Amino acid sequence: LPDRPWWLGKERAAGLRATVGRLDVPSEQRTEPFTLELGGAGGHVAVVGAPRTGKSTALRTLAAALLLRHPPDRVQLYGIDLGGGLLAALEGAPHVGGIAGKLDREAIPRVVAQLREAVEEREAQFRTAGWEGMRDARVAAEGVPDLVLMIDGWAAFKREFDGLDRDVEELATAGLSYGVHVVIAANRWAEIRPALLDNLGTRLELKLNDAIDSLVSKAAAQALPPDVPGRGLTMEGLTFQLALPRVDGEADDEGAGEALVAIAREAARHWEGPDAEPIRLLPRALDPAALPAPSRAGVPIGIDERSLGPAVVDLLGGDPHFLVFGDAESGKSSLLRGLGHGLTAVFEPDELQLTVVDVRRSLADLEHGRHVRAYAANPLAAAEAAQTLATELAPRLSGEAGGPRHVVLFDDYDLSTGPSGGPLAPLLDMLAVGRDVGLHVVLTRRVGGSARGAFEAVFGRLRELGSPGLLMSGDPGEGALLGGEKAAPQPTGRGRLVRRGERPLLVQTAHFTPRPAPPDLALSHRTAGERVP
16 A cells, blocks of 8 residues: 555545556556546446356455545445355445345345435535535535445346346446446356446456456457456456455455454454444334324324434325235234324314224224214225215305315225226215315225226326325236335335325334224214215
């Protein structure tokens, strides 16, 4: 290493350079430090080589060089390790926000999403500050570190996380201008799509199984010794030897992991500022008490992965309807219960009334609430309640003054529809003008059979209106359900919140448990015609 560690240097290192080995320059009959300049067009890196040629060690060496040369407020690292698990040794460094391994399936897409969010946030920040790029930010600002994403095992990443490689492509396309770098290790160049490879300006080619696959030269690739890990070619045809990730004077692969851990601990010992932001993960279960109280601006139903802040459903001020897709035990009924209790906690009965359709009796605790205009436990009763509600709302179509807003909470809609249509058919013509007439419909249904259910009139109309919704656990084979998004297997309560004009958000909904009804609650607020058994 030509430079001293950052905690011993008098000045901060300029740019974003990392010395990773030695480079042979035969035309000048000398060797020199092999330094990668990541601050410019070569900011993304690809390391390609056959198994056991040193790809994982190359990533560790690059990481070690960066965290030795730059403090954590200048460089921060994130890793996805689907190779041999060698990147885990970096986790003790204050520069490292997290390393997601093979068993951390939930964390891996979260790492990519978090860095994409960083690019979006920096776009606005740079525009406000008047910075033309990361070069200006490095000079002018504290707290705008370069972010490096390392992915070891690119083929496994593409295979096990369908579509996530396209997100990495987008990250590589826009990232350099905002200080986000992608480093990929792959077995063959052909594993990397051209759209991504074009953006990987720094390419290191180790020994390949088949020299004909070389991007440099077949002859040069054949000339690389097969038994020297870390020996490779630059795109200019120069030969390099990568270093081991250690600075203890031992040129031996044995104990390299412990030596890298020692580097990480030494960096942590000298750093007194904040560490890199950790990978933000949603909890597996969420208590409603952790959410803010509902308000007239909406009902918090959970927290989103982007900010770990509340995810809010605002039926009265935003889109008037809401759809929830999810198979059994995914948390659909709990979500309806939370919406029902949240709305009734904010609005008085003369402002808002509920019509609850609950064929499985999973929302029985809502039945005797003061706001509940009708509770229907079967499709026939639901149709009667819908017809009564349509009659009440009809005058509002001509502009007559209305009364309270009406929210229909319909659980398991797919269990109540048939060839002749669903029980909400009397409300079909009012869905498009729901906000004007004071009608709001929230439906839940299974993911299975959703493609066939799209032909049912009410369900189809709600989708045509672009209603937002939550895609909880289900089979992706059912195809796109909301905004081009498919369902996917998820933990209980987990779903993807889809709204028009916004990027889908992963949300963990709270588990709203049933509330016992007061024993002396009178039902006199309903007339006989409104009380649907």
